[in-house]
Amino acid sequence: MKKIIYIALPLLLVFTACNPMEEIYKETDKEIAKKNADEEYFSTRTLLEDNYTLVEDDYKLSTNENLKKYKSFSSRITAKDNLAQILNDKMVFGELGKEYKVTYKFYQGKLSYVKDYVENKDETKLPKDVKVYKLLDNDYDSMGAPGKYNNFSDYAKPKDYLPTFLKVKFPYAKEGEKYLVIYKFYGKKNKDDERKSTFKKADEYTFTEGVWKSYSSVVNKTATMSYKVDKKTWEFVPPIAFVFSDEEATEKITLNDKDYAVTGDSKYNNFYLKGKTEEEIKSIELEKLSKILKTNYKIKVDTVYAITYKYYDGSGGEKTVKLKAVLEE
Numbered sequence: 001m002k003k004i005i006y007i008a009l010p011l012l013l014v015f016t017a018c019n020p021m022e023e024i025y026k027e028t029d030k031e032i033a034k035k036n037a038d039e040e041y042f043s044t045r046t047l048l049e050d051n052y053t054l055v056e057d058d059y060k061l062s063t064n065e066n067l068k069k070y071k072s073f074s075s076r077i078t079a080k081d082n083l084a085q086i087l088n089d090k091m092v093f094g095e096l097g098k099e100y101k102v103t104y105k106f107y108q109g110k111l112s113y114v115k116d117y118v119e120n121k122d123e124t125k126l127p128k129d130v131k132v133y134k135l136l137d138n139d140y141d142s143m144g145a146p147g148k149y150n151n152f153s154d155y156a157k158p159k160d161y162l163p164t165f166l167k168v169k170f171p172y173a174k175e176g177e178k179y180l181v182i183y184k185f186y187g188k189k190n191k192d193d194e195r196k197s198t199f200k201k202a203d204e205y206t207f208t209e210g211v212w213k214s215y216s217s218v219v220n221k222t223a224t225m226s227y228k229v230d231k232k233t234w235e236f237v238p239p240i241a242f243v244f245s246d247e248e249a250t251e252k253i254t255l256n257d258k259d260y261a262v263t264g265d266s267k268y269n270n271f272y273l274k275g276k277t278e279e280e281i282k283s284i285e286l287e288k289l290s291k292i293l294k295t296n297y298k299i300k301v302d303t304v305y306a307i308t309y310k311y312y313d314g315s316g317g318e319k320t321v322k323l324k325a326v327l328e329e
Contacts, residue, residue, distance in 0.1 A: 094227030
């Protein structure tokens with residue numbers, strides 16, 4: 001009887017230790033748990049729309065008190081450092097490998113020379129590319145309502161008249177041409193003034209794409225953002241582009257399964273190039289490889305990347321392409 005027990009015991013231990021299905025079950029359970037967690041996570045969020053523009057409530061989500069208060073980014077409060085946090089707390093997500101354009105308010109500061117020139121003309125130096133035009137009485141008359149008293153006011157605002165006036169006055173203006181327009185304005189010179197008066201003011205106008213536009217201290221800017229699905233977080237995409245290069249490679253990359261997934265080529269983990277011309281292949285390489293590099297890798301300007309990828313053009317093969325990261329213009 002003892003012999004039977006001794007023989008059976010090691011057989012039981014061997015059977016238990018070598019059960020191949022146990023590890024498979026564990027991995028399957030992990031995958032199911034992850035899938036369920038992802039479904040629950042994304043069910044509480046919405047997909048960010050293309051070309052999204054931040055609204056007032058979005059700025060309120062910022063953890064930066066100044067951004068929350070003034071509702072605009074600046075050279076100190078950058079989109080690079082603060083925009084991702086707003087999008088994360090806005091409870092929105094993005095598609096894998098897709099770049100999203102997000103427009104936001106940017107405070108670029110006031111033109112200090114304008115006020116100085118109006119108050120102390122003789123001692124103020126103008127920027128070399130700026131010309132000066134001072135409105136005459138006839139100019140006010142030509143604009144209609146401002147001609148009643150030969151000035152602008154809260155009821156006849158400069159921004160409503162000057163762009164059209166300048167277009168008529170300077171019909172052959174070139175792109176980027178600038179004028180400091182000096183005019184008379186009737187209103188309160190300072191907020192605390194009890195009475196209104198007539199005083200000189202000035203605005204800088206630039207001819208841009210066929211329209212005269214006044215300088216604004218707050219302008220719209222656009223940032224490129226991408227959503228890291230695996231990390232469930234937004235990231236700022238630097239203004240970097242890629243160009244083909246013959247220079248010596250700084251880094252070497254061989255595409256993996258996750259890389260092909262970014263471009264929708266995960267079924268066969270290669271690029272389908274069958275029937276494509278050489279020009280078309282170059283276009284595909286630049287588009288797909290740029291997208292992969294921006295999504296899955298930390299990119300540095302002036303770095304040359306040698307990327308090896310698999311392709312199918314009727315038969316399988318591998319090819320290495322060199323791309324250089326440059327600042328996008």
